[in-house]
Amino acid sequence: MSIEPKLTRFNQSVLSKYQIFNSIFMTLPFDAVTKTGVLLPLFHETCKKGFENGDNPTTIVDTFFEKYQARRNKESQINLLFRFIQYIERQVVLFDAIEDAAFPIVNNMDGVGTLRNLKDKAQAEYKLDELKAYLDDFKVRIVLTAHPTQFYPGSVLGIITELSKAIEKNNLSEINNLFGQLGKTPFFKHKKPTPYDEAKSLIWYLENVFYISFGKIYNYIQTNIYADQKKHNEIINIGFWPGGDRDGNPFVKPETTLKVAKKLKKAILKKYYEDLKKLRKKLTFKGVEDRIINLETILYDYSINLKSKKAISVKELTEELLSIRKIVVEQHQSLYENEINNLINRIHLFGYRFATLDIRQDSRIHHSVFTNVVDQLLASGNSCLPENYHDLSEEEQIDILSKTTDEITDLDVFEDEMTFNTLKTIQVIKQIQKMNGERGANRYIISNNQTALNMMQLFAMLKMVAFKDKLTVDLVPLFETIPDLENAPGVMEQLYTNPAYMAHLKSRGNKQTIMLGFSDGTKDGGYLMANWGIYKAKELLTEMSRKYGITAIFFDGRGGPPARGGGKTHNFYSSLGPTIEDKEVQLTIQGQTISSNFGTLNSSQFNLEQLISSGVTNRIGSEKNKLSEEDRAVMTDLAETSYQVYKDFKSHEMFIPYLERMSTLKYYAKTNIGSRPSKRGTSDKLVFSDLRAIPFVGSWSQLKQNVPGFYGVGTALKKYEDRGEFDKVQQLYKNNKFFKTLLENSMMSLTKSFFNLTKYMSNDEEFGAFWNIIHTEYETTKRLLLKLTGYETLMQNEPTGKASIEVRESIVLPLLTIQQYALKKVQELEKAGVPADDPEKLIFEKIVTRSLFGNINASRNSA
Missing domain, CATH: 3.20.20 (TIM Barrel)
Incomplete structure (x- = not known):
């Protein structure tokens, strides 16, 4: 399949749909400010043109108010900015839901990298036995962690799920209702979640997604690759950190861990009970029906009370189902054998633990x-x-x-x-x-x-x-x-x-x-x-x-x-x-x-x-991916050069002050998204080693400077260009998939950067020179990555991913502008010596915090 059709599918199923639904969404009055939906496109246009002209965020916001809303007083202007934030957050949700709904259309579910593709290829090359032998001892484990980069409360995640279903069916009245619900549902968490809350919100994914997808994948391998109904290596399993990860989280106690383990067990027993309930309606045969009803009753009681006297072990449950399957095959023409088998497989995958x-x-x-x-x-x-x-x-x-x-x-x-x-x-x-x-x-x-x-x-x-x-x-x-x-x-x-x-x-x-x-x-x-x-x-x-x-x-x-x-x-x-x-x-x-x-x-x-x-x-x-000695030497040299450049950058006297005063770092703690503290130490002074990776990476992302994803790469490549040895790097790129993947992922970080947003900082007396260091490295990295890959634009090889990023970045452009505007106001007020509890300062700080959510959610995995 060529690249072009995938992009076409994206444009038709995601971009066009977003434009249509967004225009409906923008006409909804969520509160007294009915004009928000009309004014936001004008503000968006002002931002776009302003940055093209080299204006700073303060000028852009002021220009907008002078041009379109001159009669608004200060308080009313601030209210409108909050309304803009409210709308943009929800535009991001809308785009998420549309992209989720279009996933199987945009991505080829039987294409390269899928199990069907893997099986067909192995069959065509007479390597099916080799594939079976490989799957006999290979495992994939994904481990769900509670690290706080998810800004959606559970209620909003529920709306995204329902909205995706409605969009898939083009059910306009349902979409309209969900838009209304979305407008009225708060995104902001007023208090931090507990570790148990985090566990509960992730168990939702276990119950509603992984229970089904794991089962489907295992069933496919069992039926189509092994072509039998025997028990094999499980291949996929799942780990779980909320409630068990106490690193830096003083709120995870032994009781928390036990409580989460009980919740996991109850959740999986409930899933088995639900499957048995469905089976009961189908297995209405002599010698089978009573046994299924009995199992259903036992598991219902057990899922409510873990101390149930009738409790049954995993082994007993599996043996009973195998016995029932045997009767169905021998006496009832194998009716619904597959459904019984699916449940047996899930018990094999999840046991009574659901996740480790x-x-x-x-x-x-x-x-x-x-x-x-x-x-x-x-x-x-x-x-x-x-x-x-x-x-x-x-x-x-x-x-x-x-x-x-x-x-x-x-x-x-x-x-x-x-x-x-x-x-x-x-x-x-x-x-x-x-x-x-x-x-x-x-x-x-x-x-x-x-x-x-x-x-x-x-x-x-x-x-x-x-x-x-x-x-x-x-x-x-x-x-x-x-x-x-x-x-x-x-x-x-x-x-x-x-x-x-x-x-x-x-x-x-x-x-x-x-x-x-x-x-x-x-x-x-x-x-x-x-x-x-x-x-x-x-x-x-x-x-x-x-x-x-x-x-x-x-x-x-x-x-x-x-x-x-x-x-x-x-x-x-x-x-x-x-x-x-x-x-x-x-x-x-x-x-x-x-x-x-x-x-x-x-x-x-x-x-x-x-x-x-x-x-x-x-x-x-794997032999193809083996590094030659020459390539290894180049890779080592590039890494060491970039390491030195990055270390020098990190030890720059302005590094910590810049993050502390020019970024959103200190606002992360106010977002109430995770149960653990946002930094390690207890000192008031910001120390680099105390910085947690998430607020650190996230703050660069909010600045649209994505430093941790590229800094040092450009200088390392330039060293080879300056020495006239760029061909050595080109050779490494051509020969080695690991290096190629590394640079393509770095391109994603560059694509999500937007230096025009903070260009005003280049003239700052204190931080101007530091901003210019970052900007120069960005420009060098971008130029040399394009030279190395032969692309004309970043992510040229991934037009669909690039298109998705571009839409998301466009949606949040006004939000970023508002955030920078508010940050600048806070800085000005601090310079003027206003106290920490000054009402005006607190309002602008609230704007910065509120605008963190939409920016992070729009990037989906930016932090």
Whole structure:
């Protein structure tokens, strides 16, 4: 299929529909200000022309009021700006809904990267047995995280879903009603959600999307690739962080984790009950009907009361359904056999856990907790730990911890709350395993993992508290910063040479999951170095693990946008080459990436299939993706050059003040979108290491400067141009899919940048020179990426994606203008020395905060 038809389909099914529905939407009066819908197009035009003429946001807003609304007083003008924000937020929702509705039309659901395509290709090349063998031991795990980049409250997500359905059917009266509902439904959250609230909102996706799409994919593989009804490797599974991720979130307590695990179990039991209820209407046969009714009753009671006396195990439920299927096949002409089989498959995929609840905590917290544990054990007088434990070397401590037989039976002796909660969480893991099955909670991730001791402290605590006889928990180190990535192979070798830890790995199938984080990697080392650092770490960790007979499973902490390891993720997985272990693809999905890539049945199925086939593609074509020594040297040099440039930029004296005073960074905390604090430390002064990746990347995105997605790339490429060696980079681009994907994702960051918005800053006495540094790097990167790819415009190879971005950027142009206008007003008032509680200043700050929502939602995965 050529590129052109896809763009045509987008223009017909998305763009034209948006223009039609938007004109209906604009005529709706949501409140007393009936003229908003009429005035917004005029304001949009004023913004567009103003930026083309080089005007700044303040001039643009003032010009609009002088030209069209001269008689409005100051208060009325502010009210109109708030109304504009209200309308634009909802225009974004409308565009989301139309794009979701058109997904199967715009994307070829049987095209390249889908399972049907994979099967047909394997059949044509007589490689079906090879494909089956590959699927026997390959897995994709997506892990839903609660990281706060989703600005839609649950009620609005519901409206988007219903609106998509109505648009698909062109049901005008329903669309009109939903527009009205949309206008009256608040987007702003008045209080922060709790971790349990976050879990509930993501369980909605499990129930309404993944339960169905996972089942469909598994059924297809079972029926069309294996052509049998046997139980196979599940291939896809799901992880879950809300309620388990306590890294930097003091509100996640042991009770929260248990409560979420119970909610997950009730949710999956309810889904099984609903399926049984549908089956009951069909299986009205002798010897079958009574048994289905009995199962339905049992699961109904069980889904309401987890302590139900009639409770049934997963094994018993499956055996009963297999027995029913056998009767249906032998005595009732296999009527509705497929429907029974579909339910059996879902039970195989989800068990009683629905999703695996991961636990995560920072190594520094563990270190202080474990110090308290040692002190308490030594004070009790009956510990096998030596008195001088704290004075011993790291190696000696590791050796002692691997052999310790200490037990902690009474947690109440620990007065420190963090110590008590950490140990209690270990007890809760054991409890969840009993309740939801071992896979209900069997992974513990240590973020900021720097040493083997970090891992062994947790290893010892797990054994001391709840897993003395058999440790059924996988310990997962998370390496994020550039130095941590470089040290990772050494850390793992220390663990692999420890007999106790190796015995544990043997009991876990000789597999070691290792998590690598993009977000903080990019924040720490810049775009090229973060990606190349992770690539190299994966190669070395693969080699190190294979040396000791261990299969490394890589779990990627990928965010939504390229700046946080996102972008077109499946392209990365199909480009890894033979030097990186690829038995499983595991990645975090968060914020708008959940709703934009997996939020509907069609997008969920399509993107999951793309991930499955990306692994296959890499396995089959991995030799092609192998880097030659020359290409590797160029890649390393580019990464190191960009790393140095980015480090210099980050240490510029204006870097922190610019983010603090010229961006929306400090407003993120006011949006009430996530349960955890927006920065790590407690100091009033902004410290770079305290910055969380999401507000950091998001603030650059609001400025339309997307620095983390390109900074340093241009300078690194220019070095080769200046030396007359640009052909070496061109060679690398041509030869290596990983590098190609990296640069194409960077182009997305550049496409979403718009420097005319903040051009006024170039004349600022304090920040002008700093703004110019960023702008120059943007221009250099853009020019050289076009030169390298041979494109005339950015994202030329992806016209549909580019078209979608252009529409979204156009929708929010007035919103960005209003935000910059308000920021400038706040800055002027601060310079004039007005107090923090000045009413005018508070109003403008409210405008900045309110306009964050639409901007982020429009980019869908910009933060």
